[in-house]
Amino acid sequence: MSELLNCKDVSLGYEGSVVIDKLNFTVEKGDYLCILGENGSGKSTLIKALLGLKGTISGEISFCGEVKKNEIGYLPQQTIVQRDFPASVREIVRSGCVNRCGLRPFYSKEEKKLADDMMKRLEITPLAKQCYRELSGGQQQRVLLARALCAARKMILLDEPVTGLDPKAANEMYELIDSLNKTDGITVIMVSHDMTAAMKYAKHILHIGGRQMFFGTKEEYVNSKIGKAFLAVMGGDENV
């Protein structure tokens, strides 16, 4: 397995105040990394830094090897603007292909087909002509995931992918992400505070809370002190 992402002594924060200090971890090809932590521990900040949306205070985030910037998909938390945006599902999913276009003004046939395939895969094809703002939270999340998949060729970053979903929809979402990782070989980095899911699907765990509290494989985490404490509090399944 080759290394895709390397974080070395990374500190992040807002205007001088440090939110997370000294992160050290690596992500390998085909990995499934789950970033855990409580609210305000800097999980979303870390994702934004990995995507280059936010600078670091110190340290270095480097993508090594074969991943280029336009081969990464991203499932963000929803913004207020999007809730009343007049756009059809198909337009939004296709916009995931924009990073493949370069200077070409319009989508190619393959890109349109890719968007259609992704919609089929997420079972939102019947919604293609519907307006985004009229969908339910779960459907909107699927649309955004389909868009992220259009952009993701090698790696996908997910920021709390099941927020606002009911347990059934959440489970389907996790299964889908898992199949992406296993069948398509896409590297997954997921932020979550859903312990059960992390324990079930992840290969590696990064636990943050002001600083790096744990990084290692899931099995190591379950047996570590911090992992045991956190699992007890969050009520995760310890018999994995």
Added chain:
Amino acid sequence: MSEIFETLQLYFSYPAVRYAFIVGLLIALCSSLLGVTLVMKRFSFIGDGLSHVAFGAMAIASVVGLTDNMLIIMPVTVLSAVLLLRTGQNTKIKGDAAIAMISVGALALGYLLINIAGGKNTANVSADVCSTLFGSTSILTLTSADVWMCVGMSAIVIATFFFFYNKIFAVTFDENFAKATGVRSDLYNLLISVVIAVIIVFAMKFVGSLLISALIIFPSLSAMRLFKSFKSVIICSVIISLLCAAVGILVSIFAETPVGATIVAANIGLFLVFTLISFCSGKIRR
């Protein structure tokens, strides 16, 4: 009926009327193209904000004693539009507050400057303020050079919009996603803001900032009542805008009403109709 056509024929035999018609329609077209983007970015009031900036710039020009105001107004207004728009979603001061800050600030500083200079030019200032609101060149006194300039600008705006349509959509819908997945969203944001600034400054010169604000927001808001995709909303708002501009100009010829105000009234009327339709169709669906 034939009387109306005869009157129309008579009016359109004057070049001034033809010019006004062409320029009015072109500006309506351009401003409606980017209206959705501005409304979604929470910049609906940018036309008003920029007119105050233009006033501030005008104050500087009259204090310095420049004869051609446009030399200062154009670059200053374009620059502030770019500053307002290019920062996008990731600013600490959001769109509405930023516009309020810049427009009130420019207005106050401009007034202050004129008072300090205490010049002989003060008499002209109220006329100048009025002209930024309602258009400095009356739409009926356009020259053919003005018209060609307007045609050229519109061609550039329309071409840019077509060429970058998908990118403009991606950046408007979700700037962070676009940036995260390797689209150069800063560049496209800058492009959008320059195009918008140019439209607004041109339109301000010809039709005034009151009208440009209305031309930007009303067609898009009306279209958003009924249509569900970005493309259909834009096509619809272009049609609405052109229709209202044409009707407004024609009505103003016959009823001898002010052109800009008549166009805005037509837009308001159509907005009410669309709201009613969307309300009724919503009732039926339920």
